[in-house]
Amino acid sequence: xxxxxxxxxxxxxxxxxxxxxxxxxxxxxxxxxxxxxxxxxxxxxxxxxxxxxxxxxxxxxxxxxxxxxxxxxxxxxxxxxxxxxxxxxxxxxxxxxxxxxxxxxxxxxxxxx
Amino acid sequence: xxxxxxxxxxxxxxxxxxxxxxxxxxxxxxxxxxxxxxxxxxxxxxxxxxxxxxxxxxxxxxxxxxxxxxxxxxxxxxxxxxxxxxxxxxxxxxxxxxxxxxxxxxxxxxxxxxxx
Numbered sequence: 001x002x003x004x005x006x007x008x009x010x011x012x013x014x015x016x017x018x019x020x021x022x023x024x025x026x027x028x029x030x031x032x033x034x035x036x037x038x039x040x041x042x043x044x045x046x047x048x049x050x051x052x053x054x055x056x057x058x059x060x061x062x063x064x065x066x067x068x069x070x071x072x073x074x075x076x077x078x079x080x081x082x083x084x085x086x087x088x089x090x091x092x093x094x095x096x097x098x099x100x101x102x103x104x105x106x107x108x109x110x111x112x113x
Numbered sequence: 114x115x116x117x118x119x120x121x122x123x124x125x126x127x128x129x130x131x132x133x134x135x136x137x138x139x140x141x142x143x144x145x146x147x148x149x150x151x152x153x154x155x156x157x158x159x160x161x162x163x164x165x166x167x168x169x170x171x172x173x174x175x176x177x178x179x180x181x182x183x184x185x186x187x188x189x190x191x192x193x194x195x196x197x198x199x200x201x202x203x204x205x206x207x208x209x210x211x212x213x214x215x216x217x218x219x220x221x222x223x224x225x226x227x228x229x
Contacts, residue, residue, distance in 0.1 A: 009153070032216050034216065034217070036220075041222070042222055043117070043204060043206075043220035043221050043222045043223055044156075044204070044206075044218075044220040045220070046217055046218075046219075049216075049217060090155070090156065092216075094216030096216075099144065099161060099163070099168075100146065100158050100161055100169075100172075101146075101158070101216055101218055102158065103148075103155050103156040104155060105153070105154065105155035106155050106156075
C-alpha cells in the first residue's frame, strides 16, 4: 500500500527566501508522485507531477521537485517565495492498483513580508 | 462545463438529517472521485467511479454514506442521519479514463458541510 508523509504541518518563510516542503513516500511499485496546491476556499490544483523519466520536474509558479528513489523523497522547492505562494500544499502518490491518489496531511506555507 | 462543479458550496444541517452533495465532472472524464477534507486530517479518500461503477467502496466511513453515478456523468454523495463528525469539506475530482491515466485529478471547489 502507498502512503505519504509530509514533515511539518506549517512552514513559515520570508518573502524572497527559499521554500522547501518535505515529502516522503512509501510504495511497493515505482511511484507516480504529485504536488497539489490549495488556495483558500478553492479546490486543489496540480502543481507538478513525476511519472517516469527526468527526476527533476518543474511545475507552475516556479516550483520544482526532485524524485529521489534512494531517499524515497519528493521534496518541493522554490528559490524565492512570493506572498502569493501562501497556501496549503499536498503531496500525493498514485496507486495504479486502486486508481486513487493517496494524499499527505498537507503543509501550510506562510509567507511574511 | 469547463471545470468540476459541486453543489451546494455550503450546507448547514441539523444532526440526524440526510444530505445530498452533487458533483458534475469535466465533460469526457470517465473517472470520478470523492474525498473528505477535515481540519488537520488532510484528504481522506471515500470512493471512486469508473463510468457508473464503483469498484471499491471500502473508503466510505460508515453505512450512512452512499454514492451513485448515473449516465457516466453526475454523481451524488448521500449522507444519512448526519452526525457532527461528518462536518467537513467534501471534494469531488474527475480524471480521464484509467487507460493511460497518470493519476492527475481535477478538483472542484468542494461542498462545506456543517452539522449542528
